[in-house]
Amino acid sequence: MTLYVVSLFLPYTIDFEAAGVRRGRYAPDGIHAPLDDKIEGRLAELRRHRRPKSLSMTPGATTDHEKIFKPFYASQSHADEPHVPGPNEVRVESWGLSRKFNQPRSKAVVPPEPSILSRQDKNEATNEPILRNVDGQESESDPDDAGSPRVLLSDVDWVVKAAEQGNGGLRNAINAAVKAGILQDKVWVGTLGMPTDSLKEHTRTSIAERLEEEFESLTVFVSDSEFEGHYSHFCRTVLWPAFHYQMQEEPRHKEYDDHSWRQYVKVNEAFANTLAQRWKPGDRIWVHDYHLLLLPTMLRQRLPDAEIGFFMHTAFPSSEVFRCLTTREALLEGLLGADLIGFQTEEYCHHFLQTCSRLLRLEVSAEGVHLPDHLIPVKPFPIGIDSPSLNVLRQSPEVREWITKIRDRYAGKHLIVARDRLDVAGGIKQKLLAYETFLRRYPKWRDSVVLIQVASSMSELPDLEAQVSKIAMRINSVYSTLTHQPLVLLKQDISFAQFLALMSVAEIFMVTSLREGMNLTGHEFIQCQDGLVGPQKYGSLILSEFTGSASILSGHQLLVNPWDYQQCAEVIDQALELSPEEKQKNWQFLIDRMTQHTATSWCDSYLKALSDAYNAQASQDPALVSSLSIDSLKDKYERSRRRLFILEDQGTLDFYASPKDTTPALEEHKLDAIRSLLSDPKNVVYITSSRTPKQLELSMKDVSGVGLIAENGCFLREPGKAEWETLLDESNTRDWRWGIRKVMQYFQERTDGSLVEERRFSLTFWYKDALDQELAVRQASDLADQINGSRGTEPIRAVLTEGAVTVEPTNVTKASTAEVAFQRMCSSGDNSNGNGNSNGNDIVNGDKNSLSQTTPDFLLVAGGSRDDESLFRWANKLSQEGKVPNVTTITVGTHATAAATLLENNTTVTDVLTVLTNTTPAAAN
Numbered sequence: 001m002t003l004y005v006v007s008l009f010l011p012y013t014i015d016f017e018a019a020g021v022r023r024g025r026y027a028p029d030g031i032h033a034p035l036d037d038k039i040e041g042r043l044a045e046l047r048r049h050r051r052p053k054s055l056s057m058t059p060g061a062t063t064d065h066e067k068i069f070k071p072f073y074a075s076q077s078h079a080d081e082p083h084v085p086g087p088n089e090v091r092v093e094s095w096g097l098s099r100k101f102n103q104p105r106s107k108a109v110v111p112p113e114p115s116i117l118s119r120q121d122k123n124e125a126t127n128e129p130i131l132r133n134v135d136g137q138e139s140e141s142d143p144d145d146a147g148s149p150r151v152l153l154s155d156v157d158w159v160v161k162a163a164e165q166g167n168g169g170l171r172n173a174i175n176a177a178v179k180a181g182i183l184q185d186k187v188w189v190g191t192l193g194m195p196t197d198s199l200k201e202h203t204r205t206s207i208a209e210r211l212e213e214e215f216e217s218l219t220v221f222v223s224d225s226e227f228e229g230h231y232s233h234f235c236r237t238v239l240w241p242a243f244h245y246q247m248q249e250e251p252r253h254k255e256y257d258d259h260s261w262r263q264y265v266k267v268n269e270a271f272a273n274t275l276a277q278r279w280k281p282g283d284r285i286w287v288h289d290y291h292l293l294l295l296p297t298m299l300r301q302r303l304p305d306a307e308i309g310f311f312m313h314t315a316f317p318s319s320e321v322f323r324c325l326t327t328r329e330a331l332l333e334g335l336l337g338a339d340l341i342g343f344q345t346e347e348y349c350h351h352f353l354q355t356c357s358r359l360l361r362l363e364v365s366a367e368g369v370h371l372p373d374h375l376i377p378v379k380p381f382p383i384g385i386d387s388p389s390l391n392v393l394r395q396s397p398e399v400r401e402w403i404t405k406i407r408d409r410y411a412g413k414h415l416i417v418a419r420d421r422l423d424v425a426g427g428i429k430q431k432l433l434a435y436e437t438f439l440r441r442y443p444k445w446r447d448s449v450v451l452i453q454v455a456s457s458m459s460e461l462p463d464l465e466a467q468v469s470k471i472a473m474r475i476n477s478v479y480s481t482l483t484h485q486p487l488v489l490l491k492q493d494i495s496f497a498q499f500l501a502l503m504s505v506a507e508i509f510m511v512t513s514l515r516e517g518m519n520l521t522g523h524e525f526i527q528c529q530d531g532l533v534g535p536q537k538y539g540s541l542i543l544s545e546f547t548g549s550a551s552i553l554s555g556h557q558l559l560v561n562p563w564d565y566q567q568c569a570e571v572i573d574q575a576l577e578l579s580p581e582e583k584q585k586n587w588q589f590l591i592d593r594m595t596q597h598t599a600t601s602w603c604d605s606y607l608k609a610l611s612d613a614y615n616a617q618a619s620q621d622p623a624l625v626s627s628l629s630i631d632s633l634k635d636k637y638e639r640s641r642r643r644l645f646i647l648e649d650q651g652t653l654d655f656y657a658s659p660k661d662t663t664p665a666l667e668e669h670k671l672d673a674i675r676s677l678l679s680d681p682k683n684v685v686y687i688t689s690s691r692t693p694k695q696l697e698l699s700m701k702d703v704s705g706v707g708l709i710a711e712n713g714c715f716l717r718e719p720g721k722a723e724w725e726t727l728l729d730e731s732n733t734r735d736w737r738w739g740i741r742k743v744m745q746y747f748q749e750r751t752d753g754s755l756v757e758e759r760r761f762s763l764t765f766w767y768k769d770a771l772d773q774e775l776a777v778r779q780a781s782d783l784a785d786q787i788n789g790s791r792g793t794e795p796i797r798a799v800l801t802e803g804a805v806t807v808e809p810t811n812v813t814k815a816s817t818a819e820v821a822f823q824r825m826c827s828s829g830d831n832s833n834g835n836g837n838s839n840g841n842d843i844v845n846g847d848k849n850s851l852s853q854t855t856p857d858f859l860l861v862a863g864g865s866r867d868d869e870s871l872f873r874w875a876n877k878l879s880q881e882g883k884v885p886n887v888t889t890i891t892v893g894t895h896a897t898a899a900a901t902l903l904e905n906n907t908t909v910t911d912v913l914t915v916l917t918n919t920t921p922a923a924a925n
């Protein structure tokens with residue numbers, strides 16, 4: 001049984017550099033990418049030939065910093081110092097992050113020009129661009145390529161190396177889970193993250209084979225232009241900004257969007273096709289992140305029985321932002337093929353659910369998305385770091401060497417460190433403005449504080465980059481002295497070893513992201529401050545409240561609103577002023593919280609929840625719920641000595657009535673069926689309902705001896721009794737009733753024909769009789785969604801049933817009241833059924849059968865709507881725990897259910913009851 005871990009980038013890629021090899025961010029000896037000895041040896045050999053590359057520095061930065069970082073700098077190009085390709089090198093653009101010089105050339109235009117569609121010849125039949133080779137013949141290459149030097153890369157040597165791009169947090173988590181023995185058989189699925197059009201077919205094949213055999217990796221090949229449109233454009237300039245609350249017009253263009261959307265679809269399809277060819281029954285598929293939002297449904301279409309999970313690493317925006325995306329419905333629908341959808345935080349789950357409710361008009365609840373035939377759970381799984389591996393890495397000689405260097409260089413200084421993407425959401429601009437405010441407002445620190453800001457990727461937005469440079473220049477020119485410079489801005493990533501050293505030495509780590517899925521670097525900073533390597537500083541984490549991390553570190557003293565520069569400045573000062581004891585207390589708080597969310601526990605809890613969701617879905621599938629065998633039910637009925645019936649009225653015995661209905665009594669033949677049941681002293685019957693006690697009594701007319709459970713469990717009337725018991729007290733509704741009434745009235749005023757009904761413990765918005773049903777359904781789902789989303793700590797929930805939204809207390813349900821009735825029945829020692837009839841089997845004290853005579857040995861639960869599911873689960877539990885030997889749960893209608901059986905061929909619950917009490921042989925099922 002294989003787990004396919006699917007993300008856009010494989011942890012490995014290919015290097016065609018014959019004379020030297022660069023080490024990327026995800027260095028082979030780092031936490032990631034365990035390479036085998038053969039490859040490692042080869043890399044070591046090649047590394048010796050590595051050339052140091054220059055570094056892009058802050059305007060105004062001193063050469064000291066350059067001296068410190070330059071020799072170890074990752075081999076990326078300098079914008080002002082272009083690399084000139086050698087005769088055997090082909091200059092290429094990499095996908096999005098940094099330039100690379102040793103890879104096959106990209107065939108794509110980055111970003112695509114508006115004229116991309118018109119400029120290309122099109123195949124009239126397929127509407128696809130016709131690509132021509134250098135000789136002008138149709139080929140798989142791009143016309144832009146004409147005239148460029150072409151290298152037959154199949155003849156060039158290649159090595160496998162750790163990829164620079166991709167999700168480090170995910171890779172670490174999967175590797176940690178493998179080490180912990182949670183994952184035995186896993187296969188990475190992804191692209192190489194480099195242009196592959198110009199590779200010969202046999203080169204691709206041998207790369208794919210090598211990666212599969214030696215690196216547990218399944219390669220997905222897509223054309224360069226598809227990848228470019230998908231990643232550089234749709235992912236990076238449409239989805240990423242939107243998911244981080246930046247709706248940008250520039251550099252977008254309608255044509256870009258349409259074109260790149262098609263490429264986004266195609267890349268998702270390529271993943272689906274590759275996986276569909278490989279998947280075997282029992283294999284599991286775990287899809288990751290915003291690059292592959294369409295994949296779950298594409299997979300479901302190809303593999304209806306597969307176990308498919310999806311986890312979103314980035315933030316998910318509010319529905320108000322998401323709805324701006326032109327492809328919003330398709331993106332949401334793309335996810336709904338998954339068995340489980342995970343997000344980093346509760347907040348993102350809520351946003352997603354609300355978006356599904358508002359844009360797709362789906363029924364949602366705190367549990368997930370309710371599709372007609374199943375529930376897709378939507379849950380938070382905050383990712384964490386792999387501390388044991390980090391600790392190994394921190395103790396490497398390279399990190400220790402760097403710690404010494406940085407400590408010496410910054411002796412006597414207060415070091416603030418940060419590493420973020422140079423994009424809008426990364427918040428570098430806001431951080432610099434806050435830092436400038438800090439230097440202005442707190443002059444006493446000016447000569448001793450240094451902020452080292454690493455920008456971990458090249459900016460995709462030149463304007464932003466220019467603004468950041470300008471602010472940096474201003475800070476350094478205003479606040480530098482002959483011997484001190486307060487800001488170092490490295491507009492390029494540093495090696496991970498350098499970063500670990502910086503985090504070990506720093507006094508403060510500052511994250512001011514305007515929005516961020518999680519932010520694991522903050523966690524790593526906390527870990528690096530424990531004194532395992534370098535000083536035990538218990539340094540302070542200043543953290544934006546708009547990160548996922550803030551939600552698991554809530555209550556932390558140094559959370560900031562990155563837009564509030566004054567507050568950020570104050571918090572920097574506050575952090576610098578903390579006493580050692582306060583620092584240690586804060587640090588302890590953070591490390592305690594963090595250790596509840598580790599990389600391994602993330603993986604483990606997600607995969608367990610995925611199995612549960614998959615199994616639950618299989619059991620909920622109406623196609624798999626067996627139809628009721630009336631013969632076998634009758635057989636059990638006849639063999640039992642004490643029977644309990646819990647029957648729902650609305651939607652099961654009766655139709656759904658609105659308060660406007662004037663004939664609430666059950667039809668006579670239905671009442672007769674209940675009377676017949678009650679005429680047998682072995683039978684105890686409860687009718688459950690969302691109706692009020694009064695309405696329920698009216699609907700049961702003069703049936704004596706029937707037990708009643710009204711208002712979804714808030715009221716109980718035991719069989720044979722005239723008085724009602726309330727299972728809640730009035731104070732339960734006092735706090736929320738007024739506010740909920742107002743919200744309901746708002747919706748009622750905007751939905752013609754709807755009404756609000758007040759009950760003692762609940763409020764119902766009835767839209768069954770609304771004039772415009774389409775609008776009413778939308779309003780109802782919005783209302784339920786708003787209430788469930790903003791109920792805070794109130795013990796209430798909004799339940800959407802056919803024609804109504806009921807807001808009711810959560811501390812009582814039909815099931816909890818049925819349990820009260822059941823327990824009383826078991827412990828009363830009374831074997832009468834409330835109808836003046838006594839069970840024929842007298843109880844003899846001490847007789848081993850006495851228990852079975854008061855405790856039911858037969859339980860039948862019949863329901864029809866979603867709020868009856870709690871009753872089914874309760875009954876199933878009694879059965880599993882062996883408390884009741886014969887349990888039958890029956891659902892009416894086709895929907896996701898925990899019930900074991902359903903009724904077929906227009907059979908009604910009344911028909912079933914009639915057969916049971918009829919002495920004639922049961923009808924054939």
Ligand SMILES: O=P(O)(O)OC[C@H]1O[C@H](O[C@H]2O[C@H](CO)[C@@H](O)[C@H](O)[C@H]2O)[C@H](O)[C@@H](O)[C@@H]1O
Binds near residue numbers: 166169516518
């Ligand atoms: O650069 P991309 O290919 O667009 O990918 C986006 C980022 O993905 C990863 O970050 C996301 O996952 C992290 C771990 O779950 C989470 O902490 C972060 O907030 C998410 O954005 C990756 O680690 C980043 O380097 C990528 O930029």
Ligand SMILES: O=c1ccn([C@@H]2O[C@H](COP(=O)(O)OP(=O)(O)O)[C@@H](O)[C@H]2O)c(=O)[nH]1
Binds near residue numbers: 024167456495520
């Ligand atoms: O060379 C590297 C760079 C990053 N990471 C890990 O990748 C994860 C995510 O890094 P990223 O820069 O995306 O930071 P985040 O957005 O999660 O803070 C972190 O746990 C890092 O330890 C790593 O192991 N090696």
